[in-house]
Amino acid sequence: MRAIIASLMSFFVIFSGFSTYVSATEGANLxxxxxxxxxxxxxxxxxxxxxxxxxxxxxxxxxxxxxxxxxxxxxxxxxxxxxxxxxxxxxxxxxxxxxxxxxxxxxxxxxxxxxxxxxxxxxxxxxxxxxxxxxxxxxxxxxxxxxxxxxxxxxxxxxxxxxxxxxxxxxxxxxxxxxxxxxxxxxxxxxxxxxxxxxxxxxxxxxxxxxxxxxxxxxxxxxxxxxxxxxxxxxxxxxxxxxxxxxxxxxxxxxxxxxxxxxxxxxxxxxxxxxxxMTHALYERDHVIAEVKVSKGSQSKVPVVTSESVSVLTKKGESIDDVEEKLTFTTDLQAPVKKGDVVGSLVIEKEGKVLVETTLVAGEDVESASWWRLFKRTLGKFSGM
Incomplete structure (x- = not known):
């Protein structure tokens, strides 16, 4: 299955320079x-x-x-x-x-x-x-x-x-x-x-x-x-x-x-x-980010949710700004889909540097549609023409 960047937006909070990895030498003699x-x-x-x-x-x-x-x-x-x-x-x-x-x-x-x-x-x-x-x-x-x-x-x-x-x-x-x-x-x-x-x-x-x-x-x-x-x-x-x-x-x-x-x-x-x-919380686990299309499913879309809580880390006293959020969704998603299946990813970046990357998952099950439901769905498309 192919994945594309389905949405790109800027997420503005108060944030500035920090590192996603802090050298062990900064930890004194722990x-x-x-x-x-x-x-x-x-x-x-x-x-x-x-x-x-x-x-x-x-x-x-x-x-x-x-x-x-x-x-x-x-x-x-x-x-x-x-x-x-x-x-x-x-x-x-x-x-x-x-x-x-x-x-x-x-x-x-x-x-x-x-x-x-x-x-x-x-x-x-x-x-x-x-x-x-x-x-x-x-x-x-x-x-x-x-x-x-x-x-x-x-x-x-x-x-x-x-x-x-x-x-x-x-x-x-x-x-x-x-x-x-x-x-x-x-x-x-x-x-x-x-x-x-x-x-x-x-x-x-x-x-x-x-x-x-x-x-x-x-x-x-x-x-x-x-x-x-x-x-x-x-x-x-x-x-x-x-x-x-x-x-x-x-x-x-x-x-x-x-x-x-x-x-x-x-x-x-x-x-x-x-x-x-300190951390700056963005999303809790199971937060609904979007909906994506499901082909041949009992329902046409499935909610996409965060698989875990999402935060950004800074040194104490530092502020943040211009954080960019990139959402990538799976295309050609076909039923059946199980709750928890990976259907995308969320990346938080600042100035091209990845701060956080996490998977996005299906928020509920989507069963395969019956032959009759698919037939009626197709018929509905023609009748609407």
Whole structure:
């Protein structure tokens, strides 16, 4: 299918010189006691600081960021629902490490399983959800690696869903930040990752107290996710996100020597980001940008919406102007069209420099039209002549 620039307009706000990439040297001496680190702004993906961010390292339980991403995608597409019941297999129940002690045959809702993964880092819940969505953990891992390729992540390879130690199971700080950026498109995920404490199996003899492994959820204002990780090989890692004054930051540390040092480094990274930068919001996710024609569909047009929130980033105190917005739509779009199908792109530029680029998607399903409907449509064209 061919794509053309279907619309070109100027979007005027108060904006001036800035960079879409800030050199790591501007970040002072952040994350000195870690293997690698990175800070990005979520909406634009702009790197605010990085240290060895492409280095391949064991992620431990930060693996579950990709696990949660595939779960949220399945919920968003209607493949699964929060109140679906998930049965625990013998394999899922046998997982060691962090767990919520699921029993073989035990059933728990998708919502509670997601809570177990996000808050308690449940290895058992991760495998149970993988099997529920894909039929087996092995197939789910294939989906994880396929998603990593789709996102352009070249320093990632998964062998399991939970991050238990395995040879050739690795990712990088940069790739974790990009996974988190994609996960945070589903804003409801922070309803789970932002919980500090809760319970599973409430009002039963097996009530289980959940306490978030990410202590910054309680102790740093604005933090509402995402995931910690620890193994003796990986050391202490944390992918954290916080939102203040409309700007969402993602900060990743891998290989810190202790939980205290890990939290200290993330805190300093967040402090730096919020003190130096600000965002200018343009569109929320699912904002209707336009309508495009659909041939042979049950309806002739489909709404085109933003696939994620869209913002422009500046240094604090800087202003913006003369930002140009370019919309590119797919031509020859034919039914059936599924909600979420990519049907165009949105590019924000200033003086020919790309500031933000994001996909535009179909806002609803368009089924193929019946033969009779197409016949009547064609007949109507002739009768109107």
């Amino acid at each position: 994350a000195p006691n870690s293997f690698s680190a990175i800070i990005i702004e979520r909406d634009t993906g702009t790197v605010l600081f990085e240290k060895e961010s492409k280095k391949e390292l064991p992620p431990a339980s930060m693996t579950k960021i990709m696990t949660m991403l595939l779960i949220m995608e399945a919920i968003d597409t209607g493949k699964i629902k929060y109140d679906d019941m998930v049965r625990t297999s013998e394999k899922a129940a046998s997982m060691g490490g962090s767990q919520v002690f699921l029993e073989p045959g035990e059933e728990m809702s998708v919502e509670d399983m997601l809570k177990a993964i996000a808050v308690a880092s449940g290895n058992d819940a991760s495998v149970a959800m993988a099997e529920h969505i894909a039929g087996s953990e092995e197939e789910f891992v294939r989906m994880m690696n396929e998603k990593a390729k789709e996102l352009g992540l070249t320093n990632t390879h998964f062998l399991n869903t939970n991050g238990l130690p395995a040879k050739d199971h690795y990712t990088s700080a940069y790739d974790l930040a990009m996974m988190s950026k994609e996960l945070l498109k589903y804003e409801e995920i922070t309803r789970f990752t932002g919980i500090y404490e809760d319970y599973l199996r409430q009002n039963t003899e097996d009530e289980f107290w959940l306490v978030n492994t990410n202590k910054l959820v309680k102790f740093y204002p604005g933090v509402d996710g995402l995931k910690t990780g620890y193994t003796s090989e990986a050391k202490y890692g944390l992918t954290a996100t916080a939102k203040k004054n409309g700007m969402r930051i993602i900060a990743v540390v891998m290989g810190a020597p202790s939980p205290k040092e890990r939290n200290k480094q993330i805190t300093e990274m967040l402090d730096y980001s919020f003190s130096q930068f």
